[in-house]
Amino acid sequence: MKLLTANRLTDGLVLWYADGQWVEDAAIATHLEDAAGEALKAEWVARETEVVAPYLIPVTDDGTPVQRELVREFVRANGPTIGQTTFDTAKQFNRDEVFQ
């Protein structure tokens, strides 16, 4: 299974593909079969006025990114882990952090 993620062109914020649309909350990202993920990525690579550099993240059975991606994607999904911006994405959606 995989998650599709990218940055939004207009503000660079991290986006996750969820049920036909892009959302900022990684907690509701769609888990995609490998082939479906590849097809969606190819579609969105071409739609450059909406998102930048879409890519797929392999996830384990419990839905978290595989180990080699975990720290980076944890930070991307939740926001910086420091000071005044600690987990600001998680706070924005009033949820605990994802990909613990």
Add this chain to the structure above:
Amino acid sequence: MYVYDQFDHALVRERNAEFSDQVARRLSGELSEDQFKPLRLMNGLYLQLHAYMLRIAIPYGVLSSVQMRKFAHIARTYDRDFGHFTTRQNLQFNWIKLADTPKILEELAEVEMHAMQTSGNCIRNTTTDQFSGAAKDELDDPRPWAELIRQWSTIHPEFTFLPRKFKIAITGATKDRAAIRVHDIGLHLTPKGFEVYVGGGMGRTPHLGHLIKSGVPGEKLLSYLEACLRVYNRYGRRDNIYKARIKILVSALGPDEYARQVEEEWNTLDQAAIDAPYYEIDRIRSFFPDPAFADKAFDQAALDRAKAADPAFARWVRNNTHAHKRDDHVSVTISTKPVGLPPGDASSAQMDVMADVADSFAYGELRVAHDQNIILPHVAKADLYALYQQLDRVNLSTANAKKISDIIACPGLDYCTLANARSIPLSQEISKRFADADLTDEIGELEIKISGCINACGHHHVGHIGILGVDKQGIEFYQILLGGRADEKAALGVITGKGLPAEAVPAAIERVVRLYLQLRTSPAERFIDVVERLGRETFAEALHEPA
């Protein structure tokens, strides 16, 4: 400080108009990301982990209060209310919207600032001693020369597409506070002209710069630099990004052969067409006069009474003031590193206060130091307590300059797409471990520098204790280097012991520091002195938990 002339204004105005058009074309889809990326990078705009980051050039780290206030305004209006001062004496905003960048650049142009040459394979912002023009040990003021280099190098057509980025640093004092030996070119300004060091750098393959020429007269500086750059531009490796910096070329040729080729090139150049005439050097020098120093009555007894009544103030005076060329003034370090907070970050409110105190107590002038602190270069001793009290209200009075909690840290994996590991959280944990100010003072001067990847933006190679974050099969690990230093006795640290997980690092640092306290012969013997006297292996065992 330097004031833009009509050419500077026209250049920045035209460049902003060009970039504004490029942004519009990217948003409309007329430009692809591949086409746009090199254009935005040439204007300091990166796409980082969470958002666009705009890096603004602060020429040789010199800022006016007006410019600092503009940063505060930009932080409030276009970002998330804070900015980050970097080891390149620049400022980064981490949460910028693409469509806002033309407006931000327009606002910066209003205060004679821009974001050119903060990225790309060009000559970057020249850096220098944060106490330039103020330090008691200064031989000559490097700022006019840094400005001359800025004017020469700004969109220099021959050096806009070098094999890799190129960084020049200048010091004009006996103490090197500009880390000149770890720059592509390091210049030491002496009464007998410039000493030119070439081929220093950090990153994947760290090197110390080699002295290739002494006594270069100021009026010949530009042509000599041009010869250095030409040899590099011609023979630098463009086929391998990891071998493209000038340090690799100098190492491959050998410093003597590189120097010979530079000399040969220099003698073929039309030097008169390149070098600035005397009157131009004098014109630039005229922008850097001493401020109109106030002859304020200084009452030593009153200062002593204030220190006795307020021990925190006494500690701040002891740690965060630096000897000034005038006995009735000092330079002040405003630490951006309160215990537990990200090094280099300042909120808009803090920026406004720094601008205000610069106006009230420091003739309107500030500096950004490469250790990510802010400097007030000229402060009358009579004003110290009033200044301290204003800084203290906004958490800018931490008395830790050059102490163990005065940590350099790159943005690391919390922001940077290149990073393998986080830097800032580790610096926060270390500073919390050494939160006891008495212990910090007892330890004395100790520089910790942390990088989140091998690119070494956090200068880990030249930390007394350097920390390098690496990725080990998806887990953040940290290698510890001991014995580095960036001063006039520059040395590269060496990896000591095995890599450690993040949670083990603060305790390991504490064990090393406790051992140092046992081994030193007197409080005057600094940590780096003991490492050099006894060898770094003395500390290797202490890095690891006893079995």
